[in-house]
Structures are given as structure tokens and as C-alpha cells.
Amino acid sequence: MIVDVVRRFNLTYTQRIGVLDDSFLGTGRPLAASRLLFEVGNDEGASVRVLRDRLDLDSGHLSRLLRRLEAEGLVATAPDEDDRRRRVVRLTPAGRTAYDDLERRSEDRAASLVAPLTARQQERLAEALATADLLVRAATVRLREVASDDPVARVATQRYFDELDARLPGGFDTGGPDAPEPGATYVVAMSDGEPVAYGGIRPVLDDETAEIKRMWVHDDWRGAGLGARMLRHLEALAVDQGYRRAVLDTNGTLVEAIAMYERSGYRRIERYNDNPYAEAFFEKEL
Amino acid sequence: MIVDVVRRFNLTYTQRIGVLDDSFLGTGRPLAASRLLFEVGNDEGASVRVLRDRLDLDSGHLSRLLRRLEAEGLVATAPDEDDRRRRVVRLTPAGRTAYDDLERRSEDRAASLVAPLTARQQERLAEALATADLLVRAATVRLREVASDDPVARVATQRYFDELDARLPGGFDTGGPDAPEPGATYVVAMSDGEPVAYGGIRPVLDDETAEIKRMWVHDDWRGAGLGARMLRHLEALAVDQGYRRAVLDTNGTLVEAIAMYERSGYRRIERYNDNPYAEAFFEKEL
DNA sequence: CAGATCCTCTGACTAAAGTCAGAGAATGAT
DNA sequence: ATCATTCTCTGACTTTAGTCAGAGGATCTG
Structure with missing residues (x-):
């Protein structure tokens, strides 16, 4: 029973909310580059190593994505002073702007998804999603x-x-x-x-x-x-x-x-x- | 508020449940081919046109995917008798087996996701997801x-x-x-x-x-x-x-x-x- | 300080995804 | 019957994604 509910929700999700990921599209950047930009913005000063684990990317692949963002002037990398084998990645001002743009897109998407619902329904949805969020996280601990x-x-x-x-x-x-x-x-x-x-x-x-x-x-x-x-x-x-x-x-x-x-x-x-x-x-x- | 909950859930989802889509991986077939197989199995006898709309694929891309599934012996296409410009796609017996395999993988994934939860928690999750499902669907009508x-x-x-x-x-x-x-x-x-x-x-x-x-x-x-x-x-x-x-x-x-x-x-x-x-x-x- | 290990990078690929133009058959409109 | 339209297909690409080997510098271990 629960399995069917999960699978059904999964389908609904990928068809309807999943389009939220599209907020990363339409930026003229490939998806992986946007995800990377988002991650760098979330965790300012993360090392390449951390980003690699977080996004589960091959080191060559990630390195190339970084070069690309660098070429666009969105991020800057510098050696980590604590361990000069590592390199830390930061957003440039232009990168911050691009990051804010991604944030805004993502918010707009979420807002337009729930817009047709009444306030009462939005509350119910928020409650249901918060419960689901907690339990899914708990299940995957x-x-x-x-x-x-x-x-x-x-x-x-x-x-x-x-x-x-x-x-x-x-x-x-x-x-x-x-x-x-x-x-x-x-x-x-x-x-x-x-x-x-x-x-x-x-x-x-x-x-x-x-x-x-x-x-x-x-x-x-x-x-x-x-x-x-x-x-x-x-x-x-x-x-x-x-x-x-x-x-x-x-x-x-x-x-x-x-x-x-x-x-x-x-x-x-x-x-x-x-x-x-x-x-x-x-x-x-x- | 609701927007934050939706976005947070979206993140949790893509990181944890989203891996459900991986049930389509490890089959030796590219993701798009598996999705297509799944769609054909769900809607036996769908025309190429319908599949294209449903999966939002380019006509050339879809055509090649179909040839690939045909070459693997999983689907068969034949002209639609009502309109011979159209072609309908069906699963072969081997295709049915492959489809059932996808179904089973997807079920197993969902089951293993909820396995760490107690029965009571599984009930709560099922209820929350069912509510979210209904509301999300309603919102996107x-x-x-x-x-x-x-x-x-x-x-x-x-x-x-x-x-x-x-x-x-x-x-x-x-x-x-x-x-x-x-x-x-x-x-x-x-x-x-x-x-x-x-x-x-x-x-x-x-x-x-x-x-x-x-x-x-x-x-x-x-x-x-x-x-x-x-x-x-x-x-x-x-x-x-x-x-x-x-x-x-x-x-x-x-x-x-x-x-x-x-x-x-x-x-x-x-x-x-x-x-x-x-x-x-x-x-x-x- | 020598050797092992760690970290990031480039080179050289392959596979998958996605795009665009147009061919050829079938159908619908007049 | 003719012409426009619809549907699917192939050819000929480009872009993304993902993999693997190995180079070269930095750091750790004994």
C-alpha cells in the first residue's frame, strides 16, 4: 500500500513538481553547470573535493565545469591556505547575481505551482510536504x-x-x-x-x-x-x-x-x- | 512560507527519492529508452505521436529510440489501421518481461526507501504523500x-x-x-x-x-x-x-x-x- | 628526505541527448 | 485530381554527460 502511494507520488512529482528543476534551465547553461553554481553559492568557499562529493561528479567532469564557470566569470578558484593541494571556489559578484537569479527562478516556480490553491489548501499542502520531508529524511538517515x-x-x-x-x-x-x-x-x-x-x-x-x-x-x-x-x-x-x-x-x-x-x-x-x-x-x- | 516548504521538499526529494529514477538505470539501457519502454507498457498500442507528446521528445530522437528497442526485440511497430500515416507501438513478450522488470525495480526501490520506518511512520508518510499528491495534481489541473x-x-x-x-x-x-x-x-x-x-x-x-x-x-x-x-x-x-x-x-x-x-x-x-x-x-x- | 598519498588538472575518449532539415507515404480539403 | 497538411523516418550534425589514465604539485609518514 505505502509502496503504491510512494510510486504514485513519484510519478506525480516527476511530471509536475519535477519541472522545478527546469528553473535551472533557460539560463543558457547546462544543467550540471547550474547545479554546480547553486552548490557553490550555498556553501561559499567549498573545496573542489567537497563539491565533488556533494554533486557526485567525476573529478575530470567537475574540473571542466569549473573552468567553464570561470570562463563565464561566475566563480573564482584559489588554493586553500590550509592545504595547498586543495582549491576553494567562490562566487564572483557576477556569479552572485547569477546565483540570485537561480534562486528567484526556483521560488517563482514553487509559487506558481501552489498559486491555484486556496490559502487553506496551501496550508494543507505545506503540512503534508513538511511531514513527508521529515519522514523521508528520517528514512534515509x-x-x-x-x-x-x-x-x-x-x-x-x-x-x-x-x-x-x-x-x-x-x-x-x-x-x-x-x-x-x-x-x-x-x-x-x-x-x-x-x-x-x-x-x-x-x-x-x-x-x-x-x-x-x-x-x-x-x-x-x-x-x-x-x-x-x-x-x-x-x-x-x-x-x-x-x-x-x-x-x-x-x-x-x-x-x-x-x-x-x-x-x-x-x-x-x-x-x-x-x-x-x-x-x-x-x-x-x- | 509554503514556497519554502515546497522548495525544501523539492531538494529532499531530488536527493533521496529522486534516486527512484535510478531504478531505470542498471538495465543496460539508456534512461530515455527505459522511460519509453515504460510508457509503451503503460499505454499499450500508443501511437508514436502520443508517445512523443507524453515524453516530450523530438521526433527524430524518439524514432531512433524506437529503432533501438525494436533491435533489442522489445517492441514492435505496425501501421495504425485507422490512419496509416500513424504507427502504433506494442510490447513484444520479451518487452513485457523487460517492462515487468522495470516495475519490480521501481517497487523495490520504493519499498527499501520506507523500510527503515516503523509501521506507524509508514502510515503517516502514506497519508502525507497522498494528500500532497492530490493537492499537487489539483494545483496543476x-x-x-x-x-x-x-x-x-x-x-x-x-x-x-x-x-x-x-x-x-x-x-x-x-x-x-x-x-x-x-x-x-x-x-x-x-x-x-x-x-x-x-x-x-x-x-x-x-x-x-x-x-x-x-x-x-x-x-x-x-x-x-x-x-x-x-x-x-x-x-x-x-x-x-x-x-x-x-x-x-x-x-x-x-x-x-x-x-x-x-x-x-x-x-x-x-x-x-x-x-x-x-x-x-x-x-x-x- | 624518500616514498606514499592526496588533490586537482588535462588529454582523449565514448555514450547519450537533443536539434534541424527534409524525404516519402498517407490523408483531408476543395 | 491537386495541393496542403500530417505523420514518421533518416541523415547529419552539436552539445552534454560521463569515464579513465596519468601528470604534477602539495602534504603526510616514518
Whole structure:
């Protein structure tokens, strides 16, 4: 059923909205060149390498497209001062104008698409598309294991601490830099190169028990089921590693987290550590 | 606001779902050939002309693609018996197999896209996409004036009569073929080559009054605001033609229609004709 | 500081997409 | 019957897209 809806929507989309991509046409530039210009404008000072990954282009192909935009006077490239093998690409003033033109075309397209709808219908459409957007993004998030000193893991951890600090009544003190945790496994969920959820497991109490640590979901991603998905993923990892029980602690102010643990089959237990910030303790047989 | 949501979704879509089109890749055939094969399979016996319009291809380009599919033994072309300038294209058994393969790939893609979501999330996504689908389709419907003896108008009229016949307690009798109606204007809303809504105006009573006639919306399109849009369109036409008042009659069983007229500012009036099927009468100052 | 690796670039292609003119058969209008 | 029109096709292109090998400079590793 859902598959049919997705496919039907896909068809509608490519036939009707897909024409939005045509906003990149009619500029006298090939599509790939416009896409590149758009990407450079979005991420001012991106290196050629980043653009290549982002647009999934062959290095020769991209290089030629850059020469073309350069010849048109829209972008300028210069060596990256941090690593002179890399080259950074920037828009020239003329390039900025061309970029703004693309933006305007894209906006006009979107506006003319919804113009025939009443205000009420536009609201319904916006709501439906926002929901679809969130869920599609959530569905295409990739979970991957990271070392706890991986730069991405550090970013996620910092955000986790920041949130605790903001939400706990007395603030939160990390107590200095991370000590290495033998046997711990951390997982990050990435979307568009940004961490959107994070969590890990580590041995605790006895060798059959894993502790779920540092569960965090990006603000913009609440309600998309990412937390539950991360939790399932961590539980599966724990089973793979031979654990038979998961425990976790959390602060009483994190009510959505507590509700999510309860929905996921966790039961409250007695305090099992001396974490001063923890107020609620849970376990689940795996 | 809505514009931003549309654009954001557009980006998500092209980056994530858009890869659905890749189901046409990896078949050893160029994309255009796969699309053509898909189209031929969807509309068995389509003429080259129809395919050209549908896929928006240059006639030379299409012709070469057809030769290619023919050489692979996937399609066969033969002159159209009705007009031997035209040629109709059909799938061969091998072509049917290749088509089914494309279908399967497309389904698999859609299934794997939603696989990471929970059942509840899949439901939400299906609902959101179905809503978006309906509204996007509604937004891209084109209204155009037609003569009442235009084939499309006949189809729409017939569906209108069929529905009356099915819904009125005693059935509905057209009372023979249409008499010509001097001064009448009919409008049809088309989507994918099919009429999805219909309606017209004609002079009645005095030369300041237009009567709204034969308002009909396709079953699948109820709730998309098409009826209201058609009504607004007809009112605007009436104003252009110098009318200052619109009236209409309808049967009491057509409750959604009555609700729609009331929402659109129509007030109940006394019977103004002797239409035996009419039970409710409305007017609106334009 | 030597060798491996990374990054971007050019050369030399092939494949796919798209364009335009016009030929030849079939059909419609008068 | 004639002429204009319609439909599909082929020929003869150009432009985009995409691939692969390797050159040459910059940086990292031991």
C-alpha cells in the first residue's frame, strides 16, 4: 500500500513538481553547470573535493565545469591556505547575481505551482510536504559506528552536553574531557553530513549488561522516530556483542526520552550508579 | 512560507527519492529508452505521436529510440489501421518481461526507501504523500473552455448524468440528446488527458443572470477544492460576459455540492424553473 | 628526505541527448 | 485530381554527460 502511494507520488512529482528543476534551465547553461553554481553559492568557499562529493561528479567532469564557470566569470578558484593541494571556489559578484537569479527562478516556480490553491489548501499542502520531508529524511538517515574521538562524535557529544546544560535545572558539568571507555561502541546517525542522532553502549555492572549512553536526537528531528530507531540499533549491537540486558539512566526533566524508553519496553529499576544527574533508571531484557 | 516548504521538499526529494529514477538505470539501457519502454507498457498500442507528446521528445530522437528497442526485440511497430500515416507501438513478450522488470525495480526501490520506518511512520508518510499528491495534481489541473459537443465535454456530461442517475432516488433521465444552448459556455478541467471536473454557464431569466449548469467533479478528486475552483472560474467568466448574478438548481441528495455552494456565498432562493429533478435553488450577486 | 598519498588538472575518449532539415507515404480539403 | 497538411523516418550534425589514465604539485609518514 505505502509502496503504491510512494510510486504514485513519484510519478506525480516527476511530471509536475519535477519541472522545478527546469528553473535551472533557460539560463543558457547546462544543467550540471547550474547545479554546480547553486552548490557553490550555498556553501561559499567549498573545496573542489567537497563539491565533488556533494554533486557526485567525476573529478575530470567537475574540473571542466569549473573552468567553464570561470570562463563565464561566475566563480573564482584559489588554493586553500590550509592545504595547498586543495582549491576553494567562490562566487564572483557576477556569479552572485547569477546565483540570485537561480534562486528567484526556483521560488517563482514553487509559487506558481501552489498559486491555484486556496490559502487553506496551501496550508494543507505545506503540512503534508513538511511531514513527508521529515519522514523521508528520517528514512534515509544512515547509522554508522564511530570512535568516541571521531570529530563527528565530538560534535554530537557536545550538542548532547549543551542540551543537558540547558534543560537541567542546575545546569550540567561534564567534569572535564572524556576518559577513554574500553569496550564502548558509539553510533551516529548522519544526514547531509551532519550528525542528527547519537548514542552508544558500554559494559557496566557485570559482563551480561550494557549501558545505553548519551542518547541524543537533533532538535529538528524530534518526532521522526529517530530516537527509537537508534535505540533499536544499539540494542541489536548489544545482542551481537553478547550482552543480555540493557540499562540506562536519565534525568527526570527529559520527559520525551523517558516516554520513549517506556514505549520501547524499558522498566524502571533502582539506582545502579552514583551519577549525580541521573534520577530515573531503566532496564530491558534483550 | 509554503514556497519554502515546497522548495525544501523539492531538494529532499531530488536527493533521496529522486534516486527512484535510478531504478531505470542498471538495465543496460539508456534512461530515455527505459522511460519509453515504460510508457509503451503503460499505454499499450500508443501511437508514436502520443508517445512523443507524453515524453516530450523530438521526433527524430524518439524514432531512433524506437529503432533501438525494436533491435533489442522489445517492441514492435505496425501501421495504425485507422490512419496509416500513424504507427502504433506494442510490447513484444520479451518487452513485457523487460517492462515487468522495470516495475519490480521501481517497487523495490520504493519499498527499501520506507523500510527503515516503523509501521506507524509508514502510515503517516502514506497519508502525507497522498494528500500532497492530490493537492499537487489539483494545483496543476488546467481549466479550458470547450464547445458542448466537444468529445471531452461529452464524456464529462455523460459522467455527470451517470452520477445523477446513481444518486437520485428515482434515477435520472436525460430526456434525449442535448439541444444546442445559445450563449452557453462550458469549461472542463483536465488532468493527464482526462476530464476531472466540468461545468458551464448559460443565460437564464433575464440578461443579467447566468445559470451555473452541470457542475461535476470526478470521484477521485473530491476534497481537493476543484469544485470551488471551477465555480470561481465560472463566476469570473460570467462577470466577463456581463452578467451580474448567478443562479443554480440542484437535487437535495447532493449534499456536498450544496455545502460547497453555501461556502462559496450562495443563498437559497425560491424555485425559478420547472426542472423536475431540482429541489434546491441558489443565487449569488457577482 | 624518500616514498606514499592526496588533490586537482588535462588529454582523449565514448555514450547519450537533443536539434534541424527534409524525404516519402498517407490523408483531408476543395 | 491537386495541393496542403500530417505523420514518421533518416541523415547529419552539436552539445552534454560521463569515464579513465596519468601528470604534477602539495602534504603526510616514518
